[in-house]
Amino acid sequence: MTDLSHRPQKRFKQAQSGFTLLELLVVTVVIGILAGFASLALTGDRRAEELEREADRIQALLTLARDEAFIQQKSMGMLFYREGYRFLESADGAEYNAFDEGQWRERQWPEDLQIQLSVHDTTVVLEPLEKLQKIAKQAKQKLKPQLQIHGDELDLFSLYLALDDDFSNSDTDQTGWKLALDEQGEMKLEQSSSGF
Numbered sequence: 001m002t003d004l005s006h007r008p009q010k011r012f013k014q015a016q017s018g019f020t021l022l023e024l025l026v027v028t029v030v031i032g033i034l035a036g037f038a039s040l041a042l043t044g045d046r047r048a049e050e051l052e053r054e055a056d057r058i059q060a061l062l063t064l065a066r067d068e069a070f071i072q073q074k075s076m077g078m079l080f081y082r083e084g085y086r087f088l089e090s091a092d093g094a095e096y097n098a099f100d101e102g103q104w105r106e107r108q109w110p111e112d113l114q115i116q117l118s119v120h121d122t123t124v125v126l127e128p129l130e131k132l133q134k135i136a137k138q139a140k141q142k143l144k145p146q147l148q149i150h151g152d153e154l155d156l157f158s159l160y161l162a163l164d165d166d167f168s169n170s171d172t173d174q175t176g177w178k179l180a181l182d183e184q185g186e187m188k189l190e191q192s193s194s195g196f
Contacts, residue, residue: 047163050110055161055177059189061087061103062147062154062179070152077145080117080159081129084108088145095142112164114176119146119157156181160192 019027062078065087069076075090079098087104088096099105109115117124124146136143148155162176178192 047110047112051113051161051163052177054110054113055179055189057107058085058159058161059179059187062149062187064103066149066152066154069149073151076149078147078149079132079143079145080115080124080126080147081132082126083129088143096144098143114162114164116160117146117157118159119155121156154181154185154187156183 065076065078068074075092075096077088077090077096079086079088084107086106087099089099089104090096115126117126132143147157158178158180160176160178175191175193177189179187179189181187
């Protein structure tokens with residue numbers, strides 16, 4: 001019987017298998033950078049979709065308000081301010097009261113949204129709601145809408161919504177949404193690369 005334990009071992013040089021720590025770190029950094037870019041792209045798409053949804057919502061609400069004002073023979077209006085918008089109603093067309101619930105409830109603008117409003121070709125400066133309430137209180141009046149709906153008649157208006165980026169960087173391909181009522185009474189929503 002031969003004792004194998006005392007036999008000299010032959011050393012074979014084995015090829016290195018696997019990755020070095022440095023290679024793993026480089027791959028991890030590259031994956032992290034790519035994930036960051038993908039996340040930024042998705043965030044931009046999400047913001048653009050939110051902007052489009054907001055424009056669609058306003059168009060649908062204005063169409064519904066016009067129909068309701070016509071059917072119920074009352075006046076309604078839309079008050080725009082820096083933080084959002086709300087619908088108002090009036091039985092006599094003089095004093096307006098705010099809705100507090102349902103589809104007419106107060107709504108806040110999405111974050112980083114820029115708004116341009118023109119009613120009868122006059123640009124409306126959007127103030128904070130608190131300032132509008134203070135002015136109305138000092139004048140001993142209730143808030144009045146900038147955009148009024150009497151029966152089925154709606155003021156001529158143009159509303160442009162865009163992400164903050166669109167206004168600050170005019171060289172971008174990004175566009176906003178323009179909702180306007182033309183002289184034939186048709187409300188149109190379309191993508192637009194500029195305001196009015």
